[in-house]
Amino acid sequence: MKTIINEQDRRNFVSQVETMLHDKLAKCYQCGKCSAGCPVNFEMDYTPNQIIKMTELGMQDPVLNSKTIWLCVSCNTCSTRCPKGFEVAGIMDVLREIATRKGIESKTEKEIQVFHKVFLDNVKSNGRIFELELVGKYRLKTKRLFRDMFLAPKMIEKGKLRMSGDKVSAINSIAKIFRDFE
Amino acid sequence: MSRIGVFVCWCGSNIAGTVDVKKLTEEAAKIPGVVEAVDYKYMCSDPGQNSLRNMIREKNLTGVVLAACSPHMHENTFRKAAVKEGLNPYFVEIANIREQVSWVHEDKERATYKAMDLLKMMVEKVKRDRAIEDVRVPLTKRALVIGGGISGMQAALDIASGGVEVILVEKEPSIGGRMIQLDETFPTLDCSSCIMTPKMVEVSQHPNIKLYTYSEVENVSGYIGNFNVKIKKMTKSVVEKDCTGCGDCWNACPMHKNVKSEFNINLSERTAIYVPFPQAVPLVPVIDRAACLHFKKGGKCVKCYEVCGPKCIDFTIQDEIIEEKVGAIVAATGFDLMDNSLYGEYGYGKYKDVISGLQFERLLSASGPTEGVIKRPSDGKTPQTIVFIQCVGSRDPEKGVPYCSKVCCMYTAKHAKLFSHKVHGSQSYVFYIDIRATGKGYEEFIRDTIEKDGVVYLRGRVSKIYQDRDKLIIRGADTLSGNQVEIAADMVVLATGVIPKKGSDKIAQMLGISYDKYGFFTESHPKLRPAESSTAGIYLAGMAQGPRDIPESVVSGSAAASKILGLFSKSEYEVEGTIAGVNKTTCVGCFYCQRVCAYSAISKEEIKDRNGNVIKVVANVNPGLCTGCGACVNACFSKSIDVKGYMDDQIYAEIRSLAI
Numbered sequence: 001m002k003t004i005i006n007e008q009d010r011r012n013f014v015s016q017v018e019t020m021l022h023d024k025l026a027k028c029y030q031c032g033k034c035s036a037g038c039p040v041n042f043e044m045d046y047t048p049n050q051i052i053k054m055t056e057l058g059m060q061d062p063v064l065n066s067k068t069i070w071l072c073v074s075c076n077t078c079s080t081r082c083p084k085g086f087e088v089a090g091i092m093d094v095l096r097e098i099a100t101r102k103g104i105e106s107k108t109e110k111e112i113q114v115f116h117k118v119f120l121d122n123v124k125s126n127g128r129i130f131e132l133e134l135v136g137k138y139r140l141k142t143k144r145l146f147r148d149m150f151l152a153p154k155m156i157e158k159g160k161l162r163m164s165g166d167k168v169s170a171i172n173s174i175a176k177i178f179r180d181f182e
Numbered sequence: 183m184s185r186i187g188v189f190v191c192w193c194g195s196n197i198a199g200t201v202d203v204k205k206l207t208e209e210a211a212k213i214p215g216v217v218e219a220v221d222y223k224y225m226c227s228d229p230g231q232n233s234l235r236n237m238i239r240e241k242n243l244t245g246v247v248l249a250a251c252s253p254h255m256h257e258n259t260f261r262k263a264a265v266k267e268g269l270n271p272y273f274v275e276i277a278n279i280r281e282q283v284s285w286v287h288e289d290k291e292r293a294t295y296k297a298m299d300l301l302k303m304m305v306e307k308v309k310r311d312r313a314i315e316d317v318r319v320p321l322t323k324r325a326l327v328i329g330g331g332i333s334g335m336q337a338a339l340d341i342a343s344g345g346v347e348v349i350l351v352e353k354e355p356s357i358g359g360r361m362i363q364l365d366e367t368f369p370t371l372d373c374s375s376c377i378m379t380p381k382m383v384e385v386s387q388h389p390n391i392k393l394y395t396y397s398e399v400e401n402v403s404g405y406i407g408n409f410n411v412k413i414k415k416m417t418k419s420v421v422e423k424d425c426t427g428c429g430d431c432w433n434a435c436p437m438h439k440n441v442k443s444e445f446n447i448n449l450s451e452r453t454a455i456y457v458p459f460p461q462a463v464p465l466v467p468v469i470d471r472a473a474c475l476h477f478k479k480g481g482k483c484v485k486c487y488e489v490c491g492p493k494c495i496d497f498t499i500q501d502e503i504i505e506e507k508v509g510a511i512v513a514a515t516g517f518d519l520m521d522n523s524l525y526g527e528y529g530y531g532k533y534k535d536v537i538s539g540l541q542f543e544r545l546l547s548a549s550g551p552t553e554g555v556i557k558r559p560s561d562g563k564t565p566q567t568i569v570f571i572q573c574v575g576s577r578d579p580e581k582g583v584p585y586c587s588k589v590c591c592m593y594t595a596k597h598a599k600l601f602s603h604k605v606h607g608s609q610s611y612v613f614y615i616d617i618r619a620t621g622k623g624y625e626e627f628i629r630d631t632i633e634k635d636g637v638v639y640l641r642g643r644v645s646k647i648y649q650d651r652d653k654l655i656i657r658g659a660d661t662l663s664g665n666q667v668e669i670a671a672d673m674v675v676l677a678t679g680v681i682p683k684k685g686s687d688k689i690a691q692m693l694g695i696s697y698d699k700y701g702f703f704t705e706s707h708p709k710l711r712p713a714e715s716s717t718a719g720i721y722l723a724g725m726a727q728g729p730r731d732i733p734e735s736v737v738s739g740s741a742a743a744s745k746i747l748g749l750f751s752k753s754e755y756e757v758e759g760t761i762a763g764v765n766k767t768t769c770v771g772c773f774y775c776q777r778v779c780a781y782s783a784i785s786k787e788e789i790k791d792r793n794g795n796v797i798k799v800v801a802n803v804n805p806g807l808c809t810g811c812g813a814c815v816n817a818c819f820s821k822s823i824d825v826k827g828y829m830d831d832q833i834y835a836e837i838r839s840l841a842i
């Protein structure tokens with residue numbers, strides 16, 4: 001791939017990411033510790049450290065259209081192990097958010113992108129996850145209503161799938177977090 | 183009759199574990215000439231040494247053989263013990279049955295057999311040993327330092343402060359070397375001139391330092407303690423003692439357009455009569471006769487002479503040869519930079535705004551051609567974006583040199599940092615292969631440049647630079663993201679590789695010291711004798727040995743100085759007596775020996791009759807230079823030269839002992 005670095009565009013993108021991330025891209029050593037420990041690295045098109053470098057170089061298009069940002073499961077192994085304390089998992093979140101705002105649709109990870117949206121909506125309205133609603137909406141949007149249905153009885157039995165959701169009491173604080181970020 | 187004592191050391195279980203020491207001792211006692219053989223756990227211990235001394239005394243020994251560890255370890259210990267009993271130290275021989283036997287073999291029986299062989303050889307050798315006296319060489323307690331860069335200056339100052347007279351020879355019109363060309367220095371960013379000029383003045387004013395600038399060493403002969411040096415003092419066409427350095431002459435010189443300033447690396451012009459830079463030491467101009475109208479046009483122009491108040495300009499002064507005697511020499515000739523035009527793809531020489539790191543130093547410097555304002559050479563505009571390229575020539579075994587130049591990673595970071603401080607809102611990109619920042623505070627300096635000054639580092643090389651209107655387009659790779667990248671910049675700075683000063687090989691040949699294939703002087707031992715050259719009395723300092731930064735250059739200058747002060751602290755220089763000796767009766771004067779001697783220790787000696795007529799010319803060994811390597815012994819057809827302590831009859835007897 002060839003990238004022509006446009007200094008102004010690069011600075012704009014870097015500053016947008018850094019503002020949302022509350023961290024500095026230049027901190028990264030490019031040592032690869034994050035990528036070494038990432039459990040989904042094998043499926044990614046760019047390793048986590050590559051995503052950081054590409055962001056620093058202002059390579060918006062490939063970064064925002066990458067599989068990597070959607071495959072990241074936010075397990076935080078990377079951030080926990082990073083010798084520079086860089087928010088690796090955080091940058092994935094930031095990039096997902098920027099992609100979403102720009103209306104970029106992932107060509108390969110459509111379902112994950114839907115799940116991401118439904119999940120956040122769910123948290124936004126309840127302050128926590130209401131599993132039944134989450135699963136329902138996700139199934140509806142992906143048009144796969146009956147997939148994994150056989151798991152439901154077992155989950156209900158174990159108390160993992162409650163029939164009615166309840167909101168957290170401090171729902172206003174949750175709303176503020178969302179407002180601040182947006 | 184030989185009366186030899188044999189001592190077999192166990193070295194704890196080091197030897198006794200693998201060699202049957204009891205059997206070895208029994209067998210040794212049977213060798214003709216051996217009066218007694220004993221074994222002991224640790225011969226090097228006090229009781230061990232005492233048993234050696236007692237036997238020498240009681241049995242009236244003529245020689246001693248120790249079957250023990252390497253002579254490198256304890257030869258000296260045992261020799262000293264023998265001397266205390268009145269024995270010449272060279273009657274002590276060691277059969278190395280540890281490093282050469284017990285440590286390298288497993289089979290006890292065969293190891294014992296081999297130990298016996300080595301022991302027998304040494305007994306035969308010691309029977310034929312002659313007393314040898316160590317050689318004492320007188321010392322001329324003065325030192326010569328070649329090269330007035332920071333390393334040579336440091337050496338000169340330290341030697342001079344130790345009370346020893348120093349002759350400092352510098353090729354250029356001023357001392358200071360490369361360091362005085364630099365702006366600020368990593369990693370602390372202290373201004374180079376500010377820390378350098380006081381030192382330069384100290385050198386020029388030190389009562390023990392005799393400074394020859396615009397001079398070169400032409401010839402060196404002699405040996406440690408006794409070198410004869412010929413210095414060629416090139417004419418400055420100025421009577422130095424009368425010159426006040428007022429500058430009237432260079433301001434009057436009409437030749438102010440055509441000569442590029444060497445000091446500013448072609449970024450400005452200088453006159454024909456010039457000082458390389460305003461803070462030059464000594465502040466005395468020189469006339470560059472190749473550029474001077476007086477010399478080119480048959481004496482027509484005398485402008486400088488006319489304006490000179492003290493009338494110290496003298497067009498007739500000729501080069502002068504000065505002879506000096508010194509006892510030790512420091513070679514500190516420093517470095518040059520590789521030729522950037524090797525890399526056509528970078529367009530150095532084609533695009534004015536592609537410059538070298540040293541040129542960038544001059545642009546940064548307040549006393550430089552732009553008075554410290556960064557302006558690009560093509561149109562004088564201040565650049566907003568600069569691309570720096572590291573490892574230009576270094577680490578490139580194909581086109582350049584395979585070694586790392588060591589300072590470029592750091593000075594590139596320094597350049598990018600200073601650029602960001604001087605031009606707000608500017609941007610630097612650095613292309614690198616690896617970042618080497620191993621000194622104190624160096625890694626932190628690099629991280630600071632990246633994290634605080636916002637310099638973007640790209641791991642990869644540049645393949646091409648081309649011009650697009652007033653921009654330079656740099657196409658390179660960023661291997662970390664796996665991308666080809668293209669950057670439009672206003673200027674490109676190349677971190678050019680370091681090479682030894684041009685002509686350093688000639689200097690090494692003149693001094694008789696070894697140098698590597700690049701021309702860097704080699705140390706006597708890379709780890710344990712880093713300040714010494716391969717030749718006694720000649721010491722090394724600074725970049726002339728290999729790439730290094732200022733702190734390391736200073737340390738090496740001080741190290742060379744302390745070696746010399748140590749040498750001069752004795753009244754005479756003492757060398758082991760195991761050197762070559764010529765049998766002047768049989769020598770036929772073919773001088774094959776002279777050709778093979780790597781230390782130039784062999785000279786010609788005339789043998790005269792009573793009337794003073796020369797009868798023949800024979801070889802003579804200079805004890806100060808001979809290392810006893812034995813190369814001459816092999817070369818001599820008439821078997822007239824031998825190394826004391828290793829005479830032919832001894833070697834043959836050792837070999838014969840194996841046949842019995």
Ligand SMILES: Cc1cc2nc3c(=O)[nH]c(=O)nc-3n(C[C@H](O)[C@H](O)[C@H](O)COP(=O)(O)OP(=O)(O)OC[C@H]3O[C@@H](n4cnc5c(N)ncnc54)[C@H](O)[C@@H]3O)c2cc1C
Nearest residue numbers: 329331332333353359360367368515516517724725731732
């Ligand atoms: C662009 C650049 C930036 C650098 N920045 C830094 C920095 O920020 N910090 C740092 O620590 N280091 C820096 N360095 C390294 C530093 O310049 C060297 O470590 C230092 O100058 C070495 O000193 P030296 O005395 O060994 O050699 P030199 O400075 O080369 O001095 C050698 C002297 O010997 C003279 N000479 C040579 N041959 C003869 C001869 N035959 N007879 C008489 N005289 C002779 C020369 O004219 C010269 O004056 C930088 C190097 C470069 C290239």
Ligand code: SF4
Nearest residue numbers: 028029031032034082
């Ligand atoms: S572990 Fe941290 S420093 Fe290393 S590459 Fe990943 S983000 Fe960069």
Ligand code: SF4
Nearest residue numbers: 576586587588590591
């Ligand atoms: S110091 Fe750095 S830039 Fe210079 S040659 Fe070594 S690795 Fe390359």
